[in-house]
Amino acid sequence: MNKRKVTLAAAAAGVLTGATGLSLLAMPAGAGQPPSLPPVAPETLVEQVLTSEPGAFGGTIEVDNKLGLPAIAEIPQLADGKHSGRVWTDGNGKMRLALPNGQSEQTIVDDGTTTWVWNSADNEVTKSERRADKPDAEPDAKAADPATAAKEIVGLTKEFSDISVDGTARVANRAAYELVLTPKASEKTLVREVRIAVDAELKMPLRVAVLTNGTAEPAGTVGFTEINVGPQDAKLFEFTPPANAEVTTPEAKEREGREKRPEAGVEQALRGEDPQVFGTGWDTVLGARIPTEAMTQVPAEAQGLVDRFTKEVSGSWGSGKLFTTKVATVLIADDGRVVAGAVPEQVLFDTIGQVK
Amino acid sequence: MITRQLGSEVRWMLRRPRTLIGLFGLVLVPIVISFGIWTADGDGGGPGIAAILRGNGMVVPIFTLFLSLNLLLPLVASIWAADGLAGEAQHGTLRGLLVAPVSRVRLLFVKLFGLTAMSLFAVTLMAVVGIIAGTAFLGNDGMMTLSGTTLTTAEGLLRIAFFVVLVTFQMVAVGAVALAVSATTEHPLVVQAATMTSIIVFQVLGQFSSLDWLHPFLITTGFPGLVDVMRDPIPFDQISDSTLLAGCYLLIGTGLAAIRLVTKDS
Incomplete structure (x- = not known):
């Protein structure tokens, strides 16, 4: 009889351990106590x-x-x-x-x-x-x-x-x-x-x-x-390409897939040979001009994607699309001018006139 | 004494026709997969391991087990767990075992051992057939990993062995919970239905991102992470998380089964 109780207690302990383990696994790892370090300037x-x-x-x-x-x-x-x-x-x-x-x-x-x-x-x-x-x-x-x-x-x-x-x-x-x-x-x-x-x-x-x-x-x-x-x-x-994998170069890939990516134009323009830089520090704005042919190359469904994530804006500088994230804003004018920065949209409206 | 009990348990399990049919079905999986990839046109591609199967026969056992872990292996584990206690109760043989001067905890461990041994056997069998079928249909040039590196055949076999152990453990965890259900009923079908329903419901729940607080509790959440065995070098975080998760299920299942068996009237 006593042995039965011991067995039951052990089994219940096993169930409890399992359940506790589950909740421990589910808990996000805590950051722990911050260490104490000598002060530094x-x-x-x-x-x-x-x-x-x-x-x-x-x-x-x-x-x-x-x-x-x-x-x-x-x-x-x-x-x-x-x-x-x-x-x-x-x-x-x-x-x-x-x-x-x-x-x-x-x-x-x-x-x-x-x-x-x-x-x-x-x-x-x-x-x-x-x-x-x-x-x-x-x-x-x-x-x-x-x-x-x-x-x-x-x-x-x-x-x-x-x-x-x-x-x-x-x-x-x-x-x-x-x-x-x-x-x-x-x-x-x-x-x-x-x-x-x-x-x-x-x-x-x-x-x-x-x-x-x-x-x-x-x-x-x-x-x-x-x-x-x-x-x-x-x-x-070290890297050895696997025996049956296809090996290509970035140039070849670009030829195939360039026009499929609507953001490539913007990315390339801003990353290009010499993006124009306005301002200094945190409110630096990068400006560039996308070639007109790249603007018109965007296929219809990609255009739909662009429209979904952007907002139509206009002002004394012209009109265009505004793309906002929490830390950065990108303004693409309809004539191909692009400005971007970690700044509120007003700064972009003020800057876009200077893009050559 | 105990070895004789363990041996006879496994012999009993192997003698059941449905066990043999189940094993035969499991063995067909890697063969069908290898044959399918061999005949399929196109240059491969696709999500996960499926993309690297072409010309890479050593991956077939991993891919097969990874696929089967979602439904097939839990099903087989639940059948064995159902036969173990509910099946014996249905045939009236469990009563004999319960009144026998053998500890009921020992009875449970014999059942759990049978489940583990058969799971390991089934998974190993699938892996071996997978290696053979994969090599025959798709060729064997070492094992290409998801990271694009190529392992030697020996290293590949080591990975397969490691994966077999991981998958068996997951299967035993599912089986242990099924054993707990099995201890409460005389109808083996109830055990299978309950286990499979849970696995399927868990997988459906896993699809809803609004329920993500629940996901870490579901054993099925741990299944996809085991694919890390095919990365090089192996990241162990997800693998250990999945294994710990399964370990918790194993403890809960075994504990509940023990409580039920000990309190059961004979």
């Missing part, structure tokens, strides 16, 4: 971030995106929601990125001379040689690494911001300082502040969060959820 920290050499590391990056961008088929990782990827770098320009997309995967390997982009969904490898005149063949891949992205933000905006250190945080199980860049009052920008978690030991940015006016939650966060610092397996930075 904001200026010193900025200097250290800019001069830090992260060296070799591997880790998992999570992007939490609430920007309100439309989902673009080629870069599903940009759509709203949480996305994660893995990154490895040897600290000398070789790197590997693994971006899962559902059950498929995109792998980007830069072995120092060649950039390979592998997409499991279409069994295709895109190979681009690093040329002397274009040292950065894959700027997108570089920007995905929060350490590099944060360094660039700090470098570009430090003189236009009030800089402070706002406590500490634990990111990817490492102690970090929270460096906060607040745009100066004179800056006409949508951004309220940018918080960068800087590793206390390596001075390498571990997480970047962008907060916009009027919201408490960050509009976007990019950060490591896991990182191991130190030399990485050299094999990760």
